[in-house]
Amino acid sequence: MPERIYNFSPGPGTLPYSVLQEAAVDIVNYKNKGIGLIELSHRSKEFMAVADEAEALIRELLGVPANYKVLFLQGGASSQFFMVPMNLLQPGDKATYLNTGVWSKKAIKEAKLFGDINVAYTSEATTFNRVPTDAEYEVAAESKYLYFVSNNTIYGTQFPAMPAKDAMLISDMSSDIFSRPFDVSKFGLIFAGAQKNIGPAGVTLVIIRDDLLEQVGDTVPTMLKYKTHAEKGSMFNTPPCFGIYCVGRVMNWLKEQGGVSAIEKINRKKADLVYEVIDSTDFYRGHAEIDSRSMMNIAFNLPTAELEAQFIQEATAVGLDGLKGHRSVGGCRASIYNAFPQEGIEKLVDFMNDFSKKNG
Ligand SMILES: *Cc1c(COP(=O)(O)O)cnc(C)c1O
Numbered sequence: 001m002p003e004r005i006y007n008f009s010p011g012p013g014t015l016p017y018s019v020l021q022e023a024a025v026d027i028v029n030y031k032n033k034g035i036g037l038i039e040l041s042h043r044s045k046e047f048m049a050v051a052d053e054a055e056a057l058i059r060e061l062l063g064v065p066a067n068y069k070v071l072f073l074q075g076g077a078s079s080q081f082f083m084v085p086m087n088l089l090q091p092g093d094k095a096t097y098l099n100t101g102v103w104s105k106k107a108i109k110e111a112k113l114f115g116d117i118n119v120a121y122t123s124e125a126t127t128f129n130r131v132p133t134d135a136e137y138e139v140a141a142e143s144k145y146l147y148f149v150s151n152n153t154i155y156g157t158q159f160p161a162m163p164a165k166d167a168m169l170i171s172d173m174s175s176d177i178f179s180r181p182f183d184v185s186k187f188g189l190i191f192a193g194a195q196k197n198i199g200p201a202g203v204t205l206v207i208i209r210d211d212l213l214e215q216v217g218d219t220v221p222t223m224l225k226y227k228t229h230a231e232k233g234s235m236f237n238t239p240p241c242f243g244i245y246c247v248g249r250v251m252n253w254l255k256e257q258g259g260v261s262a263i264e265k266i267n268r269k270k271a272d273l274v275y276e277v278i279d280s281t282d283f284y285r286g287h288a289e290i291d292s293r294s295m296m297n298i299a300f301n302l303p304t305a306e307l308e309a310q311f312i313q314e315a316t317a318v319g320l321d322g323l324k325g326h327r328s329v330g331g332c333r334a335s336i337y338n339a340f341p342q343e344g345i346e347k348l349v350d351f352m353n354d355f356s357k358k359n360g
Helices: 017-026 043-062 076-088 102-111 210-217 226-231 241-256 260-279 305-319 344-360
Strands: 067-075 096-099 116-122 143-149 170-171 187-193 206-210 297-301 332-335
Touching: 017 241, 043 206, 043 241, 067 210, 067 226, 067 241, 076 102, 076 143, 076 170, 076 187, 076 206, 076 210, 076 226, 096 102, 102 116, 102 143, 102 170, 206 210, 206 226, 210 226, 241 305, 260 297, 260 344, 305 332, 305 344
Parallel strands: 096 116, 096 143, 143 170, 170 187
Antiparallel strands: 067 206, 187 206, 297 332
16 A cells, blocks of 8 residues: 555645654544543643644634634534624615625525525536636625635636625635735635645634624524534533544645745645646647636546546556545546645646647
């Protein structure tokens, strides 16, 4: 067995190898204390220090203002699809959503249970191959917020810049949080399932502006109120301890890489190498329109479904794993999150060039 293959999976995705190695030791015997990390009481001073450090690093790396809470929740990003409107909308309240893929569509469905939802833009007719510019949609009058998915994991599209609209932003950043800097203060709430860019499945990061905690109605169950978790520092009940630990270690790794601005440059360079191959021949066709291309997920097609199957099979055989596209788009997809190594990109690029020469 090789020590490590190149994992292009969209999620759970590649994590820094050094973090996996650290976790493998800590899970058995945390800091030589004779107790495994996942055996520690979440109220022990050892674990409280783990959670505090993770939060502090998140705040530092993203520049989270003091009037925002950082929460570690469970239920995946998908639970945020209903928690957001459940906490922030009263019956009859309006909100504006941008429909740029499966994840926004699911969020819209849930939001409609709680409020008057305006879908101001959709690219569904072209299989979500693009995201809108600010000029292409209006935020409905009296909207409580504008909701969008910053990176559309399945289609390989990404907002090149965050919407500059006169509205409080809410974003599902599951697949690109910490991949590039942005101004947190423009947002009311940001959430991300950890398993794409920042940790293992099982922990969901939520960053929420203080004042929004108070908007929640009395009929919302205790566990589903952000306020409950904010007041108890994510320790109202047993939090996802292992996930929080890993997120902290990934944040530490990211800081060592130079932080979010530094990783953005690396991400840009990595993605450009793959897009250059796609653009250099008719053999490969990118799914996303050029202005909407993602740095995290690169979705592309080959001339036929047979060639795509052969491509994926031969790639797997040389240690390039997880390149199959999502069933709704077909084709291939290379997910190259923060921790995906440069050498793997070079190997993919060589493989793509060889494959198109042989089969083109
Ligand atoms: C993967 C993903 C989700 C779903 O995350 P879960 O944690 O599985 O619920 C939601 N949104 C985006 C953008 C994703 O990439």
